[in-house]
Amino acid sequence: MRLASVIPLFLCSVLFLLAPKAGAQVAIANEKVALTGEADPYGGLLPSDLTVFRLGDDGTVLFHQDGPTASRLYSGTYAGTARRLADGARATGNRPVTDFLFTAGNEAGQIALMAYDGGLRNIYLLTGTTLKTVVVQGADAAGDGEFSFLYDPSLDTVGNMAFKADTTQSGFGIFFVGGTATPPVVNKVAVAGAAAPEGGTFTFFDYRTRVATQRDGRVVVFFNAAMTDDLGVDGAGFYAALVGGGPPTITRVANGLHTDFVANRVGQVVYVDFTAINLADVTGSTVLAQVGDAAPGGDTFSTFGDAAINDAGTVVFQATTTAGLPGLYVAAGGVVSQLAGYGTFTGAETLQGFGTPQINQNGLIAFSADVGRGGTPGTSIYLSDGTTLVRVIGTDDALAGSAIQPSALENALLLAPNSLNLHGQFAFSAKLANGKAGLFTSTPTSRLLAGGPGVWDDVATWSYRIVPGPDTPVIADSAADVVLQGPTAPVARKVRSVQVGGGTGTTTFHLQTGGTLTAPKGVTLGDHGVLSGSATIAGNLTMLAGSRLALDLAGAARPAYEFLHVTGTATLGGTLDVAKINSFEPTRGQSFDLLDLTKRVGTFAATSLPAVDPAGQTWDVTKLYTTGAIAVSGATLFAPTAGVFTGTFEGNPVAPANSGSLLLTLAPGGRLSGSIYYAGRRYIVGVTLNVDGSGTVSFGLPKKTLQVQIAMVNQVPQLTATVSTGGVAESQAVTTRANPVFPVNSPYVGHYTIALPPDPAHPEATFPQGTGYAKVTVTTRGLASVVGVLGDGTPFSAGGPLTTAGEFPFYLPAYALKGSVVGKLALHGATPADSVEGSFRWLKSTTTGKFASPIDATITVFGSGFKNPVAPAKILTFANDQAAFHAVGGNVDPLPDKTVVLGTVYAFKSTTSEPFAFTFSAATFGLGSGNFRDAANKLRTMKGVALQKQNKVAGLLIGTDQNGTFDIE
Numbered sequence: 001m002r003l004a005s006v007i008p009l010f011l012c013s014v015l016f017l018l019a020p021k022a023g024a025q026v027a028i029a030n031e032k033v034a035l036t037g038e039a040d041p042y043g044g045l046l047p048s049d050l051t052v053f054r055l056g057d058d059g060t061v062l063f064h065q066d067g068p069t070a071s072r073l074y075s076g077t078y079a080g081t082a083r084r085l086a087d088g089a090r091a092t093g094n095r096p097v098t099d100f101l102f103t104a105g106n107e108a109g110q111i112a113l114m115a116y117d118g119g120l121r122n123i124y125l126l127t128g129t130t131l132k133t134v135v136v137q138g139a140d141a142a143g144d145g146e147f148s149f150l151y152d153p154s155l156d157t158v159g160n161m162a163f164k165a166d167t168t169q170s171g172f173g174i175f176f177v178g179g180t181a182t183p184p185v186v187n188k189v190a191v192a193g194a195a196a197p198e199g200g201t202f203t204f205f206d207y208r209t210r211v212a213t214q215r216d217g218r219v220v221v222f223f224n225a226a227m228t229d230d231l232g233v234d235g236a237g238f239y240a241a242l243v244g245g246g247p248p249t250i251t252r253v254a255n256g257l258h259t260d261f262v263a264n265r266v267g268q269v270v271y272v273d274f275t276a277i278n279l280a281d282v283t284g285s286t287v288l289a290q291v292g293d294a295a296p297g298g299d300t301f302s303t304f305g306d307a308a309i310n311d312a313g314t315v316v317f318q319a320t321t322t323a324g325l326p327g328l329y330v331a332a333g334g335v336v337s338q339l340a341g342y343g344t345f346t347g348a349e350t351l352q353g354f355g356t357p358q359i360n361q362n363g364l365i366a367f368s369a370d371v372g373r374g375g376t377p378g379t380s381i382y383l384s385d386g387t388t389l390v391r392v393i394g395t396d397d398a399l400a401g402s403a404i405q406p407s408a409l410e411n412a413l414l415l416a417p418n419s420l421n422l423h424g425q426f427a428f429s430a431k432l433a434n435g436k437a438g439l440f441t442s443t444p445t446s447r448l449l450a451g452g453p454g455v456w457d458d459v460a461t462w463s464y465r466i467v468p469g470p471d472t473p474v475i476a477d478s479a480a481d482v483v484l485q486g487p488t489a490p491v492a493r494k495v496r497s498v499q500v501g502g503g504t505g506t507t508t509f510h511l512q513t514g515g516t517l518t519a520p521k522g523v524t525l526g527d528h529g530v531l532s533g534s535a536t537i538a539g540n541l542t543m544l545a546g547s548r549l550a551l552d553l554a555g556a557a558r559p560a561y562e563f564l565h566v567t568g569t570a571t572l573g574g575t576l577d578v579a580k581i582n583s584f585e586p587t588r589g590q591s592f593d594l595l596d597l598t599k600r601v602g603t604f605a606a607t608s609l610p611a612v613d614p615a616g617q618t619w620d621v622t623k624l625y626t627t628g629a630i631a632v633s634g635a636t637l638f639a640p641t642a643g644v645f646t647g648t649f650e651g652n653p654v655a656p657a658n659s660g661s662l663l664l665t666l667a668p669g670g671r672l673s674g675s676i677y678y679a680g681r682r683y684i685v686g687v688t689l690n691v692d693g694s695g696t697v698s699f700g701l702p703k704k705t706l707q708v709q710i711a712m713v714n715q716v717p718q719l720t721a722t723v724s725t726g727g728v729a730e731s732q733a734v735t736t737r738a739n740p741v742f743p744v745n746s747p748y749v750g751h752y753t754i755a756l757p758p759d760p761a762h763p764e765a766t767f768p769q770g771t772g773y774a775k776v777t778v779t780t781r782g783l784a785s786v787v788g789v790l791g792d793g794t795p796f797s798a799g800g801p802l803t804t805a806g807e808f809p810f811y812l813p814a815y816a817l818k819g820s821v822v823g824k825l826a827l828h829g830a831t832p833a834d835s836v837e838g839s840f841r842w843l844k845s846t847t848t849g850k851f852a853s854p855i856d857a858t859i860t861v862f863g864s865g866f867k868n869p870v871a872p873a874k875i876l877t878f879a880n881d882q883a884a885f886h887a888v889g890g891n892v893d894p895l896p897d898k899t900v901v902l903g904t905v906y907a908f909k910s911t912t913s914e915p916f917a918f919t920f921s922a923a924t925f926g927l928g929s930g931n932f933r934d935a936a937n938k939l940r941t942m943k944g945v946a947l948q949k950q951n952k953v954a955g956l957l958i959g960t961d962q963n964g965t966f967d968i969e
Contacts, residue, residue, distance in 0.1 A: 027444065027445035027447075027473070027475070028392055028393070028442055028443065028444050028445070029078070029442070029443040029444075029445075029473065029496075030392075030393055030399055030440055030441070030442050030443075031078040031079075031080070031440060031441055031443070032078075032080050032400050032438055032439075032440055033061050033063070033076040033077065033078065033080060033082065033427065033438070033439040033440060033441055034046055034050055034063065034074065034076050034080070034082050034438055034439045035080075035400060035436055035437075035438035035439075036048045036435075036436040036437045036438060037436060038082075041074065041082055041083050041084040042072055042084050046065075046082075047065055048431075048436075048437040049065055049066070049437075050063050050064070050065050050074075050429065050437070050438070050439055051063060051064055051065070051066075051416065051429065052416035052418075052419050052427045052428070052429060052439055053073070053102055053105060053111075053416075053418070054105040054418045054419070055418065055419045055420065055421050055425065055426060055427040055441070056107065056109060056421060057107060057421045057422045057423065057469060057470070058109075058469075058470045058494075059077055059078060059421070059423075059425060059441065059443075059469065059470040059471035060075055060076070060077055060109070061075070061076045061077070061419075061427045061439060061441060062074070062075055062085075062105060062111070063076065063427075063439050064102055071099070071100040071101060071102065072084065072100075073085040073100065073102060073111070073126075076439070077441075077471075078441045078443065078471055085111075085126065085129060095117055095118075095133075096117070097115040097116065097117050097122070097124065097131065098115060098116050098117075099115060099116045100113050100114070100115045101113060101114040101115070101152070103152040103153055103154070103155075104152075104153065104154050104155035105155065105418065106155050106156060106157045106158075106159070107157050107265075108127075108157060108158070108159070109127065109128065110125055110126065110127050110155065110159050110179075111125070111126040111127075111155075112124075112125060112126075112134075112153045112154070112155040112161055113125075113126055114150070114152060114153075117136075120136065120137040120138060121137050121149065121150050122134075122135060122136050122137055122150065123135040123150055123153050123161065123163060123177075125155075125159060125161070125179070127159075132184075133184075134153075134161060134177055134184045135147065135150060135153075135161075135163070135165075135175075135177060135184065135186060137149065137150055139186075140186070141165065141167040141168070141169070141173065141175070141186070141188070142175060142186045142187055142188040143188060144167045144169045144170050144173055144188060144191050145167045145168035145169030145170070146167065146168045147165050147166070147167060148165075148166045148167060148168055149165065149166040150163060150165050150166075151163055151164040151165060151207035152207060152208075153177075153209075154208075154209045154210050154211050155179075155211065156179070156211045156212045156213050156219070156265065157212075157213065157265045158179050158180065158213055159179025159180065160176070160177065160178055160179040160211050160213060160219050161176070161177040161179065161211060162174065162175070162176050162177075162189070162209040162210070162211035162221040162223070163175055163177075163207075163209060164205050164206070164207040164209065164223075167191065169191075170191040170192040170193050170194070171191075171192045171193075172191065172192040172202075172203075172204055172205050173188060173189070173190060173191035173192065173205065174189040174190045174191075174205050174209060174221065174223045174225075174241070175187065175188055175189055176188075176189050176211065176219065176221055176241075176243045176244070176248075178219075178244065187243055187244070187248075188248075189221050189223070189241045189243055189248050189250075190202055190205070190223070190225065190239070190241065190248070190250060192204065192205075196225070196227040196237070196250075196252075197237075197239070197250050197251060197252045198252055199229055199230045200227045200228050200229035200230055200235070201227060201228055202225050202226070202227050203225075203226045203227055203228050203234070204225065204226040205223060205224070205225045205226075206223065206224035206225070206257060206259055208223075208224065208259050208261075209221060209222065209223045210222040210223075210261065210262075210263035210269060211263075212263050212264065212265055212266060212267045212268075213265070213266070213267070214266055214267035214281075214282075215266050215267075218242055218243075218244065218245075218267075219242070219243050219244050220240055220241065220242055220243070220267040220281070220282050221240070221241045221243055221248075222238070222239070222240050222241075222253070222261065222263055222269050223238075223239055223241070224236065224237070224238055224239070224257045224258060224259055225237060225239060226257075235255070236255070236256050236257045237252045237253075237254065237255055237256065237257075238252070238253045238254040238255075238256065238257065238258040238261070238271060238280075239251065239252055239253060240253050240269070240280070240281065240282045242282055249282075251282050251283075251284075253269070253271075253280045253284070253285050254271065254273065254278065254280065254285055256273060258271040258272070258273060260272055260306070262307060262308060262309055263309070264309045264310055264311050264313070265311050266311050267281050267282065268280070268281050268309060268313055269281070269309075270288075270307045270308075270309045270315050270317070272304045272305070272307065272317075275290050275291045276288070276289065276290035276291065276304070277289050277290075277304040277307060277315075277317050277319070277331075279309070279313065279315060279331070288315060288317075288331040288336065289301055289304070289317075289319065289329070289331065289336050291303070293336075295319065295321050295327070295329070295338070296329065296336060296337050296338040297327060297338040297341045298321070299321035299322055299323045299325065300321060300322050301319050301320075301321060301322075302319075302320050302321055302322045302324075303319065303320045304317060304318065304319050304320075305317065305318030305319065305320070306318050306356040306357065307357070308356070308357050308358050308359045308365075309359065310359045310360060310361050310363065311361050312332075312361070312363065313332070314330065314331070314332040314359060314363055315330070315331040315332070315359075316328060316329070316330050316331075316339065316357040316358075316359045316365050316367075317329055317331070317357070318354055318356070318357070325341060325342035325343070326341075326342050326352075326353050326354055327339075327340060327341035327342060327354070328340045328341075328354050328357055328365075328367060330365070330386055332386075337386075339365065339384055339386065339389075340354065340367075340369070340382070340384075340389060344389070346382075346389050346391055347391060348373055348374070349371040349372065349373055349378070349380060349391065349394075350371060350372045350373075351369045351370075351371055352369070352370045352371060352372055352377075353369060353370035354367055354368070354369050354370075355367055355368035355369065355415060356415075356417060358415075358417065358418075358419065358420040358426075359420070360420050360421065360422050360424070361422055362422060362424075362459045362465040362466075362467055363385065363386055363459075363465050364383060364384070364385060364420070364424050364464060364465045364466060365383070365384045365385075365386065366381065366382070366383055366384075366415060366419075366420040366426050367381070367382055367384075367415070368380070368381050368382075368413065368414070368415040369381075369382060370407070371394065377406075377407055378394050378395045378396060378406065378407050379394060379395045379407040379412060379413045380392075380393065380394030380395070380413075381393055381394065381413065381415050381426070381428060381442070383424065383426075383444065383464060384464070385463075385464040385465050388464070390444070390464060392426075392442050392444070393413070393428070393442060394413065395407040395412050395413050399430060399432065399440065400432060400436075400438060400440070401434075402432040402433050402434040402436070403432065403433045404430045404431070404432060404433070405430075405431045405432060405433050411429070411431065412430065412431045413428065413429075413430050413431075414428060414429045414430075415428050416428070416429065421469065422467065422469060423446075423466060423467055423468065423469025423470070423471065423472045424443075424444050424446070424464060424465070424466030424467075424469075424472065425441055425442065425443045425444070425469065425471050425472065426441070426442050427439060427440065427441050427442075428440055428441075428442065441471065443471045443472060443473070443496070444464070444466050444472070445466075445472070445473045445474070445475050446462050446463065446466045446467065446468040446472045446473065446474045446475070446495070447462070447463040447474075447475050447476070448461060448462065448463070448476050448478075448482070448484060449461055449462060449463055454482060454483055454484045454485055455485045456468070456484070456485055456486055456487050456488065456493065457487075457488070457491075468493065468495045469494070469495065470494040470495065470496070470518075471495075471496050472495050472496055473495065473496045473497045473498075473499070473521070474495050474497065474498045474499065475499045476498075476499070476500050476501075476507045476509060476529075477499070477500075477501060477502040477503035477507060477526075478503040478504075478505040478506070478507040478528075479503050479504050479505050480505040481505045481506045481507075481508075482505065482506075482507055482508070483508040483510055484500075484507070484508065484509050484510065485510050485512065486509055486510055486511040486512055486515060486517060486533065486535060487511070487512060487515040487516065487517050487535065488512040488515055490514055490515070491515065492515065492516040492517075492518065493515070493516070493517055493518070494517075494518035494519075494520075494538075495517070495518070495519055496519065496520060496521045497519050497520075497521035497522055497523070497524070498517070498519050498522075498523040498524070499523075499524045499526065499529075500523070500524070500525050500526065500529035500530070500531065500547075501525055501526035501527055501528045501529020501530070501544075501546070501547060502526040502527060502528065502529065503528060504528070505528065506528050506529075506530060507528060507529055507530065508530040508531075508532055508550070509523075509525075509529070509530065509531050509532070510532045510533040511531070511532070511533035511534060511535030511537075512533060512534075512535060513533065513534045513535065513559040513562075514534070514535065514559065515535040515536070516535060516536040516538060517535060517536070517537050517538065517539075518538035518539060519537065519538070519539035519540075520539055521539070522539050522540035522541065522542060522568070523537055523539060523540070523541045523542070524541075524542045524544065525541075525542070525543045525544060525547035525548075525549075525574065526544050526546070526547060527544065527545065527546030527547065528546060528547075529544075529546075529547045529548075530547070530548045530549075530550050531543075531547075531548070531549050531550070531564070532549075532550040532551065532552070532562065533562055534558070534559055534561075534562040534563050534564075534565075535565065536565040536566075536567065537564070537565065537566045537567065537568070538567045538568070539566075539567065539568045540566070540568035540569045540570070540571070541564075541566045541568070541569075541570045541571065542571045542573075543570075543571065543572055543573040543574045543604075544573055544574065545573060545574060545605070546574060547573065547574035547575075548574055548575045548576075548577050549564060549574065549575070549576050549577065549604075550577045550579070551563065551564070551576070551577070551578050551579075551594055552578075552579055552580075552581045553578065553579065553580050553581065553584055553586060553592060553610070554580075554581050554582045554584050555584055556586070556587075556590045558593070560584075561592050561594075562594075563592075563593060563594050563595065563596065563628075564594065564595055564596065564597075565596035565597075566596070566597050566598065567598050568598065568599070569598070569599045569600075569601055570595075570597045570598075570599065570600050570601070571601040571602055572600060572601070572602045572603055572604050573602060573604065573605055574604065574605055574606075575604060575605060575606045575607070575608060576594075576604040576606070576607045576608065576624075577608045578592075578594070578607075578608065578609050578610060578630070579610055580610045585612070585613055586610075586612055586617075586632045587617070587632060587634075587688070587690075587691070588617055588632055588633070588634025588637065588638075588669060588670045588688070588689075588691065589631070589632065589634055589667075589669045589670050589671050589688040590631065590632050590688075591629050591630070591631040591632075592629060592630050592631070593627065593628055593629045594624070594628055594629065594630060595624065595628030595629075596628055597628060600625065603625060607621065607624075609621075609630070612632055614691060617632050617633065617634060618632070618633045619631070619632065619633070620632070620633040633669065634668075634669050634670045634691075635668040635669055637670065637691070638666060638667070638668050638669065638670045638689070638693075638710075639668040640712065640717070641666060641693070641710050641711075641712065641717040641737070642666045642667060642668045642740065643665070643666060643717065643737045643738065643739055643740040643741065644663070644664075644665050644666075644737065644738045644739045644740075644741075644742065644801055645662065645663075645664045645665075645666065645717075645719040645735055645736075645737055645738060646661070646662065646663050646664075646735065646738045646800050646801050646803065646809050647661065647662055647719070647721070647733040647734070647735030647809045648660065648661045648662075648733055648809045648810070648811050648822050648823070648824065649661065649662070649676075649678060649721070649723060649731040649732065649733045649811075649822075650731065650732075650733075650822060650841070651730055651731040651732075654822070654841055654843065655843065655845070656679065656680070656813070656815075656817065656818060656819050656820040656843050656844075656845055657679050658679070658723070658730045658731035659678075659679070659731070659811060659820040659822045659841075659843070660676060660677050660678035660679060660723075660731065660733075660811055660820075660822070661676070661677045661733075661800065661809055661810075661811035661822070662674070662675075662676045662677075662719075662721055662733055662735075663675055663676075663800050663801065664676075664685070664708075664719065664721075666689075666710060666719075669688075670688055670689040671686065671687075671688050671689075672686070672687050672688075672689055672695060672708060672710070673685065673686035673687075674686075676699070676706065676721075677811055677813070678699075678700070678704075678723060678731075679700075679813070679817065680813030680817035680820065681700065681813075681817075683699040683700060685697045685699060685706060687708065689708070689710060693709055693710035693711055694707070694708065694709050694710075695707075695708045695709075696708075702725065703725075704723055704724065704725050705723070705724045705725075705727075706721060706722070706723055707721070707722045707724065708720070708721045708722075709721075713736075716736050716737070717736065717737040718734065718735070718736050718737070719733075719734070719735055719736075719737070720732065720733070720734050721733045721734075721735075735809070736803070737803075737804075738801050738802065738803040738804065738807075739782060739801065739802075739803065739804055742781040742782055742783070742801065743780075743781060743782045744780065744781070745780050746778060746779070746780055746781060746782035746802065747806075747829070748778045748782065748784075748802055748806050748827050748829065748830060749778050749779060749780050749782075749830065750777075750778060750829075750830025750831075750865060750866070750867075751775060751776065751777050751778075751830060751865070751866045751867075751925040751926065752775070752776040752777075752778070752827060752830065752836050752863060752864065752865050752866055753773070753774070753775055753776075753863050753864065753866045753925075753926035753927075753945035753946060753947055753948070754773070754774050754775075754776065754788075754825070754836050754838075754861050754862065754863030754945070754947075755771055755772070755773055755861070755862055755863055755944075755945065755947060755954040755955075756771060756772030756773065756774065756788070756790065756791060756840070756859050756861055757771045757772075757791075757859065757860065757862075757954075757965070758770065758771065758791050758857075758859075758965070759842070759857035759858055759859060761857070761858070762857055764853070765962065766851055766852055766853040767851065767853055767855070767857070768790075768791040768792035768850075768851050768855070768963050769791070769888075769889045769962065769963060769964060769965065770791040770792060770793065770889065770890065770956040770957065770958075770963030770964055770965055771791060771944070771954050771955060771956055771965040771966075771967075772788060772789050772790045772791040772859070772956060773788055773789060773927075773943070773944045773945040773954060773955050773956060774786050774787060774788025774789070774796075774945070775787055775788065775866075775924075775925055775926055775927050775945060776808070776825065776827070776836070777925070778802060778827070778830065782801055782802045783799065783800070783801050783802075784799060784800060784801065784802050784808045784825075784827075785797070785798070785799040786798050786799070786808075786810065786825075789943065789956055790814070790821065790842065791842075791859075791956065791963060792849070792850065792851055792855075792963055793850070793956065793958050793963060794814055794815070796812045796814065796821065797812070798810055798811065798812045802827065805826075806826060806827040806828060806829075807824055807825070807826055807827075808824065808825040808826075808827060808838075809823075809824050810822065810823050810824055810825055810838070810840065811823075814844070815844050815845075815846055815849075816846075818844060818845050818846040819842075819843050819844035819845060819846065819855065820841075820843050821840050821841070821842050821843070821859075822840065822841050822843075823838060823839050823840030823841055823859075823861075824838050824839070825837075825838035825861065826838055827865075828865075829865055830865040830866070830867070831865045831867060832864055832865055832866065832867055832948030832949050833864070833865070833949060834864055834865040834949070835862070835863070835864050835949050836861065836862065836863035836864055836865070837861065837862065838860075838861040839858055839859060839860050839861060840858070840859040840861065841856075841857075841858060841859075842855055842856075842857040842858070842859055843855060843856055844856075850961060850962075850963070862947070862950065863945070863947055863949075863950075864947055864948050864949030864950065865948070865949070866925055866926040866946065866948055867948070868922050868925065869905055871905050872905075873905070874902050874904075874905050874906075875902070875905060875906050875920055875926075875946050875948075876902060876946055876948065876951055876952070876953070877951060878902060878951075880901075881901050881902040881903070882899055882900070882901050882902075882911070883899075883900055883901075883902065883908070883968050883969055884897045884898070884899060884900070884968070884969065885897060885898040885899075885900045885908075885916070885918075885932070885966065885967075885968050886966065886967050886968075886969075887932075887942070887957055887964060887965070887966040888964055888965055888966075889957065889959070889962050889963060889964025889965060890940075890956075890957030890958060890959035890962055890963055890964025890965075890966075891934075891959030891960050891961065891962050891964070892934040892935065892940060892957060892959065892964060893935075894935060895934060895935050898910060898914070898916060898932070899911045900916060900918070900968060906919055906920040906921055906922070906928075907919040907920070908930070908953075908968060914932075914933060915931070915932065915933050915939070916930070916931075916932045916933075917930045917931060917932075918930030918942070918944075918953065918968065920946060926945050926946045926948075927943075927944075927945055928943070928944060928945070928946060928953065928955075929941065929942065929943045929944075930942055930943075940957065941958065942955055942956065942957050942966050943955050943956055944956060944966065944967075950969075951969065952967055952968060952969035953966075953967060953968035953969070954966070954967045955967075
C-alpha cells in the first residue's frame with residue numbers, strides 16, 4: 001500500500017457535527033423478517049402474535065409463537081426467509097418431544113428449552129436443529145434423590161446451564177450442568193437444608209437463575225434463596241456460587257430477594273433493591289446509584305427500574321427522580337451520566353418515558369421511548385453511543401408498504417429484550433395500519449468517524465460504535481485523503497455492502513493479505529474511491545468512473561505482490577494502477593496474477609504500469625482479461641539462443657561421481673528447464689536466466705550447485721554448465737544448441753546398430769574382453785533411445801534428443817551408482833551405407849562381480865544405420881550366403897572357426913550337422929541371438945547385432961569367469 005505519510009481520518013458525515021444529546025438521522029435499513037399472512041414454515045399462514053426471542057450477531061432473528069397446544073420457534077433474516085427450528089424435533093435417542101418453552105439463548109446460537117417427553121418435563125439444548133437431552137425428570141439429582149420437577153434453565157455463552165429443581169430428598173435445589181460434557185453431568189449448587197453462607201440453612205429457592213463463565217474460566221451461578229438462620233429467624237438473600245472442579249463456593253451478594261437482575265457473560269450482575277441499583281460479582285457488591293443521590297441532569301434519584309450490562313461492566317438503567325421525571329442513565333468506571341431524560345428534545349420529538357434499555361459489547365445502547373410530537377403521542381426506538389441519540393423508527397413511520405399504527409394501539413411498536421446485536425442491528429415487532437403485524441430488523445450504516453485510525457476492528461473507528469457486521473452496510477466517503485484498513489488475515493468479515501469514494505478526498509479501502517470480505521450486496525468503488533491490498537471479496541465488485549484499483553509489486557510471488565480476488569461478478573472500470581515498491585524490480589519471465597475473477601464484465605478505462613529496468617523488457621498484458629496476469633516479457637532477448645541443449649558432464653579426472661548428462665530447454669523468455677542426470681541420479685531443474693544469460697540452481701544431497709551460462713560463440717548458441725560442491729567446480733558440460741525446436745521430421749529417423757569392442761589398452765584377463773552391442777532408435781521428432789549390453793554383460797538403456805548434426809550425447813549410471821558410461825554417438829543417416837561413430841568412457845570403481853579389477857576404459861564404437869530387408873534380400877550379404885563364425889574368450893578356447901550359412905532372411909545355421917543357430921527378426925531391428933556347441937560340447941548362448949555397413953554380426957559371449965567376442969563375417 002502506497003502512503004506518503006500517516007494521514008488522519010476526516011470522513012464526511014452529518015453525525016460528526018451533532019451536539020451531545022441531539023437527535024440525528026442516519027442511513028437505516030428497516031427490513032421485514034416475517035409478516036402476518038405469509039407462508040408459515042410449519043404450515044398455513046404466519047399468525048399475528050410472533051415474538052422476538054433473540055437477535056444474533058450474524059443477523060439471524062430467533063422468534064417464536066406460543067400456540068394453544070405447542071410453541072413454535074423460527075429462524076429468520078432480513079431477506080425475509082423464515083425456517084422452522086424446534087417443532088417435531090427429536091431428542092437424544094430419537095424420542096419425540098412436545099410443548100416447547102424457550103427460556104434462554106446465547107451468542108453461539110444455542111437455546112435452552114423446556115419440553116415434555118411422554119408427560120415428563122425435561123431440559124434440552126437446541127444447537128441448530130440438533131436437540132440434545134440435558135436433564136430428565138426422574139433422573140438422579142446429583143446425590144439429592146431424583147428430580148421430581150424441573151424449572152426454567154438459564155444459559156451462558158458456552159452452553160453451561162443453571163436451573164432450579166424439586167427433588168425427592170431435600171425438596172428444592174439449584175443445579176448446574178456443564179455445557180461441554182457429553183453426556184451432560186449434573187452438579188449440585190445448593191439444596192434445601194444445606195448450610196447457607198453466614199449461618200443458617202437454605203429453605204427455598206426462586207426459579208430465576210443466571211449462569212456465566214468468568215474471564216478466568218470459572219463458572220458463576222447467581223440465584224435467590226430463602227433461609228432460616230441459626231436462631232430460627234426466616235430471611236432471604238441473593239447469592240453467587242462458583243461451581244465446577246469441586247464443591248461450590250457460595251457467597252451472599254445481598255440481603256433479600258432480588259428477582260429482577262441481569263448478568264453479563266463474564267460473571268457480573270446488576271440488581272435493584274429498594275433503595276439502589278447495584279453491580280456485583282462473586283467478590284461482593286458495589287452501589288452504582290442510590291435513592292437520594294444527585295441525578296445527572298438535575299434533582300435526586302427516587303426509584304430505579306430495568307437495567308442492562310455488557311461485558312465491560314458498563315450499565316444502562318432506568319430511574320425516576322424525586323420530581324417524578326423518568327430518565328435513562330449510564331454507569332461506567334464509577335461515573336454515572338444521563339443518557340436521556342424527560343423533556344429531552346430530539347428533532348421533532350420530546351422524550352417522555354423509557355422502555356427497557358439494551359447495551360451491546362461495544363457500548364451501543366438501544367431503547368424505546370414514549371415521545372410527544374407537537375401534542376401527538378408516539379413511540380420511537382433510539383440508538384445511542386452514550387453521547388448522541390439517533391432516532392431509528394417510530395409509530396406512524398412508513399414500513400413494509402404500510403405504516404406503523406399510532407402508539408394509542410397497544411404494542412404498536414415493541415423493542416424486545418436480547419434484540420440488539422454487536423453490530424448495532426436490532427429486531428423489533430410492529431403492528432401496521434393495513435392490519436398486518438410483523439417482525440423487522442433495523443440496520444444502520446457503518447461509517448467512519450473523524451480522527452480514527454481507520455482499522456476495521458477498532459470500535460472507536462466507527463460511527464456510534466456500530467462495528468461492521470454481517471448485515472451492516474459500510475460507507476467510506478472522505479473529504480480528505482484517508483485509508484481504511486480492511487479485514488485482517490486470517491479473520492474473515494461479512495457485511496451487507498461496502499461503498500468507497502464519492503467524497504472530495506481520495507478514500508482508499510486496503511484489504512489485508514489473506515483476509516476475506518463477504519459482501520452479499522457488493523462492493524462499489526465510486527469517484528475518488530481506491531481499492532488496494534490483497535484479499536478475497538466474496539460478492540460483486542463494481543468500479544465506477546474515477547475509481548482505481550491500486551496494486552503494489554514488492555516481490556515476484558504472492559503475497560509479496562498484491563492482487564484482487566472476486567468470487568462474484570467484477571464490473572471493471574476506472575483505472576488499474578500498478579506500482580513498484582520497496583526497490584523491487586520485475587525481471588524477464590516474472591508473471592503477476594493480479595486478477596482472480598469468477599466473472600468479469602467490461603474492462604478498465606485505463607491501465608497504468610510501471611517502467612521496467614533494464615531497458616528492453618516490456619509488459620505483456622495479453623492475458624490480463626483471461627487469466628488476470630501481466631508478465632515481464634524477455635522474448636526478444638533470448639529468442640536467438642532459445643532451444644534444446646543436450647550434453648554430458650565429465651570431470652577431470654573423469655569418475656562415476658562426476659559424470660552425467662543434461663537435457664535442458666531454453667524458452668524465449670529466458671526460462672531454462674529440464675533435467676540433469678548426475679552421479680547416477682536424475683534431478684529436475686529450472687531457473688530463470690539473468691539478463692546476462694547466467695543462472696544458478698541447487699540440487700542433490702549433499703547440496704550441489706549447477707551454474708549455467710548461455711552465450712553466442714561464433715554465432716552459435718552455446719551452453720556451459722558447471723557442477724560445484726562447496727564452491728569447488730568438479731564437472732563441466734559445454735555443448736552447442738541441439739535444436740531450436742524439435743523437428744517434425746528428423747533426417748535421422750530410423751534404426752541403428754552398433755558394436756562396443758573391448759579396449760585394446762586392457763588385454764588382461766581380469767578386464768572384460770567381450771564385445772558389447774546396442775540398437776539405437778530415432779523418432780520423427782529427433783529423439784534417440786539406445787538399448788544394449790556392455791562388454792561385461794551389463795544391460796543398459798538411455799535416451800535423449802539428437803543435435804542438428806546428428807550427435808547423441810550418451811550417459812548411463814551402472815553398478816549401483818559405482819560406475820558409469822559417458823560419451824557421444826555420431827549418426828549420419830539410417831541407411832546401411834551410413835556409419836555410426838563415437839567413443840565412450842567406461843568406468844567401474846567397485847571390484848565386485850565377475851571381473852575383480854576396476855574398469856576405466858575407452859570404447860571406440862562402430863556401426864551403421866539399419867534397414868529390415870525385403871525378401872528375397874537378406875539381412876546381410878555373403879557370397880553363396882556363406883560366412884565364417886569366429887569366437888574368442890568367454891571360456892570357449894580353443895574353438896576353430898565354423899562355416900555357417902544365411903539360410904533364410906534372418907537366420908544363420910551350420911553347414912554341417914553340428915548344432916549352430918543365430919537368428920534375427922523383423923521386430924528387433926538388428927538385434928539377434930543364438931547358440932552353438934563349444935570344444936567341450938557344451939551348449940553356449942550368444943547375443944549381438946547385425947552391422948549392415950560392415951556386413952557382419954558382432955556380439956558377446958558370456959562365460960563362467962570370462963566374457964568373449966564373436967563375429968560372423
